[in-house]
Amino acid sequence: xxxxxxxxxIIAVVTLGAAxxxxxxxxxxxxxxxxxxxxxxxxxxxxxxxxxxxxxAQVIIYIGAIAILFxxxxxxxxxxxSDNIPQTNNNWGWAALVAVVFLGGLAWVLRPWQGFxxxxxxxxxxxxxxxxxxxxxxxxxxxxxxxxxxxxxxLAALIGAIMVAWERK
Amino acid sequence: MIPLSWxxxxxxxxxxxxxxxxxxxxxxxxxxxxxxxxxxxxxxxLVAFWRYRTPEVIAGQAFAIIVFAxxxxxxxxxxxxxxxxxxxxxxxxxxxxxxxxx
Amino acid sequence: MATETIIWLIxxxxxxxxxxxxxxxxxxxxxxxxxxxxxxxxSWLGSMIVFFRALAxxxxxxxxFASSIPWLATGETQFRxxxxxxxxxxxxLFFVAWTVLMIFLYSVGYHNFGxxxxxxxxxxxxxxxxxxxxxxxxxxxxxxxxxxYSRFFAFIGLFAFGMYTLVVSDNxxxxxxxxxxxxxxxxxxxxxxxxxPTARAAMIKAFITTRVGDMFMLLGLAYLYxxxxxxxxxxxxxxxxxxxHLAETPSVIVGLSTAGLIGILLFFGTIGKSAQWPLHxxxxxxxxxxxxxxxxxxxxxxxSAGVYFAIRIFPLVSxxxxxxxxxxxxxxxxxxxFTALFAATIALAQNDIKRVLAYSTISQLGYMIAALGIxxxxxxxxxxxxxxxxxxLLFLGSGSVIHGMEHGVLHTxxxxxxxxxxxxxxxxxxxxxxxWTFLIGGFALSGFPLVTAxxxxxxxxxxxxxxxxxxxxxxxxxxxxxxxxxxTMRQITLTxxxxxxxxxxxxxxxxxxxxxxxxxxxxxxxVAAGWVGVPEHFPGxxxxxxxxxHGFVGGTLLEHPEAVAFNAVPLLxxxxxxxxxxxxxxxxxxxxxxxxxxxxxxxxxxxxxxxKNKYYFDELYDRxxxxxxxxxxxxxxxxxxxRGVIDGFLHWVAMVSGIIGNALRNYIDKPVINGIIGDxxxxxxxxFGFTLRGIQTGRIQQYMIGALVTLIFFSALFYYLIFIP
Numbered sequence: 004x005x006x007x008x009x010x011x012x013i014i015a016v017v018t019l020g021a022a023x024x025x026x027x028x029x030x031x032x033x034x035x036x037x038x039x040x041x042x043x044x045x046x047x048x049x050x051x052x053x054x055x056x057x058x059x060a061q062v063i064i065y066i067g068a069i070a071i072l073f074x075x076x077x078x079x080x081x082x083x084x085s086d087n088i089p090q091t092n093n094n095w096g097w098a099a100l101v102a103v104v105f106l107g108g109l110a111w112v113l114r115p116w117q118g119f120x121x122x123x124x125x126x127x128x129x130x131x132x133x134x135x136x137x138x139x140x141x142x143x144x145x146x147x148x149x150x151x152x153x154x155x156x157x158l159a160a161l162i163g164a165i166m167v168a169w170e171r172k
Numbered sequence: 173m174i175p176l177s178w179x180x181x182x183x184x185x186x187x188x189x190x191x192x193x194x195x196x197x198x199x200x201x202x203x204x205x206x207x208x209x210x211x212x213x214x215x216x217x218l219v220a221f222w223r224y225r226t227p228e229v230i231a232g233q234a235f236a237i238i239v240f241a242x243x244x245x246x247x248x249x250x251x252x253x254x255x256x257x258x259x260x261x262x263x264x265x266x267x268x269x270x271x272x273x274x
Numbered sequence: 275m276a277t278e279t280i281i282w283l284i285x286x287x288x289x290x291x292x293x294x295x296x297x298x299x300x301x302x303x304x305x306x307x308x309x310x311x312x313x314x315x316x317s318w319l320g321s322m323i324v325f326f327r328a329l330a331x332x333x334x335x336x337x338x339f340a341s342s343i344p345w346l347a348t349g350e351t352q353f354r355x356x357x358x359x360x361x362x363x364x365x366x367l368f369f370v371a372w373t374v375l376m377i378f379l380y381s382v383g384y385h386n387f388g389x390x391x392x393x394x395x396x397x398x399x400x401x402x403x404x405x406x407x408x409x410x411x412x413x414x415x416x417x418x419x420x421x422x423y424s425r426f427f428a429f430i431g432l433f434a435f436g437m438y439t440l441v442v443s444d445n446x447x448x449x450x451x452x453x454x455x456x457x458x459x460x461x462x463x464x465x466x467x468x469x470x471p472t473a474r475a476a477m478i479k480a481f482i483t484t485r486v487g488d489m490f491m492l493l494g495l496a497y498l499y500x501x502x503x504x505x506x507x508x509x510x511x512x513x514x515x516x517x518x519h520l521a522e523t524p525s526v527i528v529g530l531s532t533a534g535l536i537g538i539l540l541f542f543g544t545i546g547k548s549a550q551w552p553l554h555x556x557x558x559x560x561x562x563x564x565x566x567x568x569x570x571x572x573x574x575x576x577x578s579a580g581v582y583f584a585i586r587i588f589p590l591v592s593x594x595x596x597x598x599x600x601x602x603x604x605x606x607x608x609x610x611x612f613t614a615l616f617a618a619t620i621a622l623a624q625n626d627i628k629r630v631l632a633y634s635t636i637s638q639l640g641y642m643i644a645a646l647g648i649x650x651x652x653x654x655x656x657x658x659x660x661x662x663x664x665x666x667l668l669f670l671g672s673g674s675v676i677h678g679m680e681h682g683v684l685h686t687x688x689x690x691x692x693x694x695x696x697x698x699x700x701x702x703x704x705x706x707x708x709x710w711t712f713l714i715g716g717f718a719l720s721g722f723p724l725v726t727a728x729x730x731x732x733x734x735x736x737x738x739x740x741x742x743x744x745x746x747x748x749x750x751x752x753x754x755x756x757x758x759x760x761x762t763m764r765q766i767t768l769t770x771x772x773x774x775x776x777x778x779x780x781x782x783x784x785x786x787x788x789x790x791x792x793x794x795x796x797x798x799x800x801v802a803a804g805w806v807g808v809p810e811h812f813p814g815x816x817x818x819x820x821x822x823x824h825g826f827v828g829g830t831l832l833e834h835p836e837a838v839a840f841n842a843v844p845l846l847x848x849x850x851x852x853x854x855x856x857x858x859x860x861x862x863x864x865x866x867x868x869x870x871x872x873x874x875x876x877x878x879x880x881x882x883x884x885x886k887n888k889y890y891f892d893e894l895y896d897r898x899x900x901x902x903x904x905x906x907x908x909x910x911x912x913x914x915x916x917r918g919v920i921d922g923f924l925h926w927v928a929m930v931s932g933i934i935g936n937a938l939r940n941y942i943d944k945p946v947i948n949g950i951i952g953d954x955x956x957x958x959x960x961x962f963g964f965t966l967r968g969i970q971t972g973r974i975q976q977y978m979i980g981a982l983v984t985l986i987f988f989s990a991l992f993y994y995l996i997f998i999p
Contacts, residue, residue, distance in 0.1 A: 011174050015182050022186055022209050026193035031201060038205050045186075045212045052179070052223045057215075057236055064240050069208065069247045076201050076251040080258040091196045092267055097979045098195030104986055106188040112993065113180060135230040136237070146234045153241040160245030164252035170259065191982075195975050203975070266975055273972025 011051060018044030029090050035073045042066050056133045179220035186213035200254045200264045204247060211243045277327050278341035281357040284320040284367075285438035287313035291431035295424050306424035307382050310431050314378040317438060321371035328364040335361050335829025340444055340508070351503060358444030358507060362655060362830040365823075366441050366582055369662045372799065373574040374434050376792035380670050381430065381566040383788030384677065385420035392418030398469030403684040415684040417677070426466065430570065433459035437575045441582070446495055446505040449583065453547070456576045457484055463571060464563040476559035483556040487546015494539025498590075501532055511589040512832055521594030530601060537591040537602035541584065548580030548639045551613040555892055557636055561628040565673030568628060573635050573665040581642045581658050588651055589831065599649065607647025611750040614640030616889075618757035622764070622874060623885035626693045627672045630765050634719065635665055637754060641735055644747055650738035651835050655827045656807050657735060660727035663803055664718035667796035671712035674785045674793065675769060678705045682778035690776055695768040697779060699866070702770040704782040709770050711793040716766050718800040720759035721852040727804030733848045734809065740847075741838035752847050759855025767863040775868035809837060 021040035028034045042065045049058035139145040186209055193206025215236050222232020258264050291313035299305040324339070331337050342356020359367065390404040395418055404418040420426065433456055440452030465477030499505055501523070502516055510516055520533035527535055544550070549557035560572050571577075584591075584606070591602045599607065614637045621633035638661050645654035678701065679692035690697045702709040718728035732755060739748035774780040784790070807823035821837065828834050862873050875882040884890070969980070 005173065008174055008178075011178060015178070018182070019185055019189065022189040025205055025209065026189055026197065026202070031199055034202055034205060038208065041186075041209065042212065045216060048179075048182070048216055049219060051174070052219050053227075054219050054223070054233055054236070057219060057233060060237070060240060061215075064244055065208070065212070069244060072247055072251055073201060073205060073208075076204075076254060079255055080201060080264045082264070090198050090202060092198045092975065094976055094979055095192075095196035097983075098192050098975075101195060101979060101982045101986070102188040102192040105191060105982070106184055108986060108989070109184040109187075110181065113177070113184075132230065132233060136233050139230045139234050140237065146231075146238075149234070149238050153238050156245050157241055160248050164248040167249065168252035168255045195979050195982075267973055270972025272974070273970055 007051075014044055014047050014051070018048070027091075031077045031090075032074065035070060035077055038073060039066055039070045042070060054132065056136060176220060176224040179216065179224075183213045183217040183220065186210075186216065198265050198267065200257070200266050200269070201251070203266060204250050204254070207250075208243065208247065211239060215239050277324055277339045277359075278357065280320045280324055281339060281359055281442050282341065284317050284324070284442055285435050287316040288431040288434035288438065292428050292435065295428040295431065300424045300428075303387065303419070303423040306427045307378075307387065310427035311375075311378050311382070313431060314375045314434060317434065318371040318375045321367045321438075324359055325364050325368045325371075328359060328361070329826075333829060334364070334826065335831070335834075342444060342506075354445075354506070355448055356444045357442045359442065360507075360830050361827050362582075362585060363441050365655065365659055365827055366578075369659045369799075370437055370441055370575055373570065373662055373666045373796070374437070376796055377566050377570040377574070377666065377670070378427075378430065378434075380569075380673070380789050380792040381426060381564075383786045384564065384566055384673055385423050385426060386417045387419060387423070387788070389417055389419045392421070395421050396469065397421045398467060400467050400470070415687065417680060417684060422466070426463075426564070429459055429462050429466070430566070433463070433571065433576075437579065440579055444507055446498070446507070449586075450492070450495060453543070453579060453583070454488070456571070456579065457481065457488065457547075460484075460560070460567075460571050460576055463567040464560045466563050466567065470562065472559075473562040476556075476562040480556040480560050483553050484546040487543050487553055490539045491543025491546075494536050494543070497532075497539060498536045501536070507586065511587065514832065517589060517593040520590065531594055533590055533593045534601050537587065537600070538605060540587055541591070541602060541606060544580040544584045544643065545609065546580075547583070548577045548643070549636050550609050550640060550643060551616055552891075554613065554617065554636050555888075555895060558629050558632045558888070561626070561632050565628070565669060565676065568632070569666045569669035569673065572632065573669050574662040577635060577639055578658055578662050581639060581646075581654070584643060584646055585651065585655055585658070588646060591646075592649065599647070603647045603649065605647070607644050607744065607747055610640045610642070610644030610647050611747045611754075612640070613637065614644060614754040615750050615757070616640075618754045618761070620885055620888050621761045622757060623872070623882050625695055625872070626691075627675060627695050627698075627765065627769065628669070628693060630695075630761060631665070631668055631672055634668075634758065634761070637758060638665065638719070641732070641751060641754070644751060645735045645738065648739055648742060648744045648747055649835075650735055650742075650838075651831060652807075652824050652828050652837075653731065653734040653738050656823055657731035660718070660731040660800070660803050663796055664715045664726075664728055664800040667711060667715035667793060667800055668719065670789070670793055670796065671708055671715055674705065674708040674789050675701060675712070677785050677789070678708070678782035679778055681783045682776075682781035685781045686777045688776070688778050690778055692778065695765060696866070696870075696872075697776045698769045698782075699772045699775040699779055699868075700770070701774070701779060701782055704774075704779075705784045707784060707790040707793065711790075711797040712770070713766060714797045714800055716762045717856075720762045720856055721755060721848055722856070723849055723852060725801060727800050727802070729848070729852065730804035730807050733845060734807065736844040736848050737809070737841060738838050740844040741841055748844070748847075752851055755848065756851040756855045759852050760859045763856045763859025764863050767860050768866060771860075771864060772866060775866070809840065812840065 018041055021037045021044060024037040025034050025041060028037060042061065046058045046061040046066075049055070049061055140150045141147050190206045190209030190211075190213060193209060194203050195206075197203050197206060218232050218236045218239070222229075222236075226232065254264055257269060261269065263269065288310075291310045294309050295306045299309055328334055328339065338358060338360040340356060340358040342354040342358075344352050345355045346353035386401065390406060392401045392404045395401045395404075401418040401420050403415040405413050405415050407413045436452045436455030436459060438452075439455065440449050443449045443452060461477050461481040464480050465473045467473050468477075495505065498510070501520060502510055504510060517533065520536065521531050523532045524530075525532045525535035530538070546553045557572055557577070561568055563571075591606070592600055594600050617633045617637035617640065621630050621637065624630045624633060638657070642654045642657050642661070645657060675698070676692050679698065683690065683692050714726070718726035720726075721729045721732040723729050736748060736751060736755075739745075739751060774782075807821055809821055809824075824837055866873075872882070887893075969976075
């Protein structure tokens with residue numbers, strides 16, 4: 004086992020553990036905080052995957068915006084004395100079953116695939132993922148349109164969110 | 173070195189956990205947290221495949237960026253909806269929001 | 275107008291009258307009788323024209339009036355119907371036209387036209403008188419008008435049609451049609467007063483008894499048709515080959531030729547229709563009908579039709595034996611002579627004025643048939659015609675007497691039987707016209723010498739019997755003639771001579787001109803009709819008047835019958851029996867007082883009782899035929915077969931249907947169709963609905979779980995089906 008693998012395992016455990024805590028804890032604020040941990044774990048994974056920009060973007064966007072948004076939402080929709088009741092509904096058995104089957108199914112399907120155990124290839128030194136990503140996102144031959152559309156989407160979401168949550172007086 | 177399978181299994185596990193959260197949680201906000209977990213799992217998957225299969229083509233990362241944007245938009249709108257519903261019905265328990273029932 | 279056309283038209287006016295009265299003029303009594311009498315007049319006129327034209331033809335028997343039209347094509351043969359007037363039917367037409375017209379006219383007065391409506395009169399019952407008050411306020415009862423006046427004229431119109439059809443027909447089939455129409459009208463008219471139980475019984479008895487005769491007659495007609503292929507007179511009775519063929523072929527009965535068997539079967543029709551023994555029982559009961567009916571149907575025309583028919587088929591009956599007696603003729607002679615004597619004895623003991631005449635009719639018809647039986651063709655026809663006139667006269671006269679008596683009954687309010695001769699007496703002073711005409715008729719019936727028609731015709735029969743050596747027949751007929759004269763004088767003496775024996779007879783009154791005029795006219799015929807048949811060799815008068823009748827009617831046959839040679843014995847016999855009988859009758863009954871017993875009854879009570887009860891023939895027939903028929907109808911057919919078997923079967927069918935129905939209802943309809951298909955479908959749908967409703971909770975997480983489970987399942991399915999292989 005190489006050091007990389009150990010690191011990976013630790014990160015994996017942390018991430019998965021935090022994820023489990025997100026979905027099982029009774030206190031919603033705790034859940035949001037565990038979510039933050041999970042997102043951090045994922046950011047570290049990105050680093051491991053040589054996607055540095057994505058890691059940073061993950062931290063900024065997910066943790067900095069989304070997780071905060073979650074905390075806001077939890078705060079805004081608080082009910083009195085609701086922190087100790089179980090947070091799982093009546094169908095949690097079925098849900099667990101489905102989740103496990105999904106996992107099992109995915110594993111089962113992926114195993115015969117010969118690409119399953121490939122090792123990572125060496126990145127070419129010439130490559131600069133960040134610059135390529137930047138160029139890809141604004142280049143007309145590449146992904147400028149999805150980029151712009153994503154922008155419009157964000158705008159729409161922004162306006163939509165405001166409209167939906169506008170408090171009518 | 174880390175085989176691709178480890179990343180994929182991690183992503184699958186994260187996805188399953190998120191799925192469980194979506195299906196089994198009462199609070200609507202908690203459900204959205206589960207959705208976030210799933211999206212993150214997808215992203216991990218994407219980036220892993222990019223790195224291991226086609227690292228010279230940047231499409232994987234671009235895809236992941238777009239997913240980020242979409243996830244953010246979705247969370248914003250979703251939470252806005254939840255807050256709106258909370259204001260109307262004074263509840264965020266998903267089981268109590270059953271106006272689709274006949 | 276051509277004679278043949280007139281002949282075709284003769285039967286039609288009365289038929290038209292029938293329809294007009296029934297459909298239109300029923301309400302108006304005056305209009306109905308006018309239509310009827312008008313029709314009778316037209317037919318009479320036609321008949322007279324035809325008759326006188328027939329007289330003008332030389333050897334009319336060979337040059338008859340005939341006309342026929344093709345009617346029915348039956349395979350290769352062509353059925354023709356038509357009319358024919360030969361000497362026999364011309365003479366018949368003459369007397370039928372006169373008697374029908376006289377009786378139609380008489381009916382107007384008989385049914386009291388012009389009188390007020392009765393107090394308690396109802397249709398179906400005899401009219402019973404109306405109370406009228408005169409200028410001084412006295413009320414008394416007078417005869418009332420018949421409520422069913424128009425109906426009577428309609429029926430006698432239909433009857434006249436039947437008789438005319440029979441007379442003018444040229445074949446046995448249309449003769450039979452007329453025969454049956456008259457049978458129907460006889461039935462309807464005997465039971466004219468249908469509310470009276472005795473009338474109802476009498477009408478049925480008449481119809482059924484004549485039906486027995488008609489049945490055999492129809493068999494005879496069918497047999498004849500099958501043997502010869504035709505029913506036309508000309509082709510059978512005037513065709514020597516056909517007659518010989520029939521006389522020579524043996525029939526199914528050993529010893530009898532085809533002609534003989536057919537003759538006997540056809541003769542049965544005459545026995546029924548002319549009330550000969552043994553089918554005589556209906557005629558006396560037929561007196562229940564109104565007197566014009568008795569006169570017309572049961573004296574002058576319908577019963578005469580039986581004899582006319584027998585005369586018609588005489589060539590067939592006499593075929594096979596030249597001038598001798600065939601077996602059929604022997605049967606006819608026996609039955610005729612026997613009936614003549616038999617009925618005459620019964621007439622001696624009858625007290626009802628109409629019954630005496632009824633038995634007298636039976637007896638006289640027996641004379642005619644006996645005459646035919648011994649081969650005296652012309653004599654039989656002669657007697658038929660004279661008898662029609664004087665018998666009609668006698669019946670109408672008796673009707674007049676009864677009317678006068680009823681007037682007296684109503685006037686005095688007594689409840690005696692106006693038809694019983696022992697309640698009458700002295701009516702010659704009260705009803706002179708009736709008396710004189712009745713006397714003439716009675717003398718004619720008895721055969722009073724020279725001045726009455728009956729003498730000439732009866733004498734000829736007796737002469738023929740003696741002349742051809744049929745001594746038994748001669749003796750029987752002579753005895754019957756004696757009895758005839760006796761009971762006729764008995765009747766006249768009791769009715770008209772002496773003093774009135776009851777109050778009602780005292781107050782009797784002459785009848786109106788509509789009734790006495792026909793009596794007078796018929797009296798003329800009763801006197802004069804005989805003079806056309808005076809035999810050639812009659813002492814004194816013979817040769818003065820030609821025996822026109824013999825020449826005329828005798829020409830009907832293929833071979834002109836020869837007149838019998840004159841012999842003094844039959845002439846003397848008929849004089850003795852006629853005058854002797856009349857004298858005896860007057861002698862015995864002239865002193866009858868009120869409440870007195872019949873002298874015969876006093877002398878021989880046992881014999882008298884047997885005679886009065888008509889030799890108990892009615893009781894015998896009742897025992898042999900009527901009771902078994904009733905038993906068969908009630909016990910066997912009605913109770914057992916109809917109610918038991920047929921109704922039982924139907925009940926069983928109903929029960930089975932009920933069971934099947936219930937079973938179907940309870941085991942198939944309700945559980946299966948209603949339950950499973952009907953309610954069941956609804957229930958299943960409801961349960962499904964309820965169950966499936968549970969899916970729609972509105973909870974999105976549950977929807978998602980469902981979707982994911984489905985997705986996993988199908989993914990696995992496709993994976994294993996598609997990707998692995």
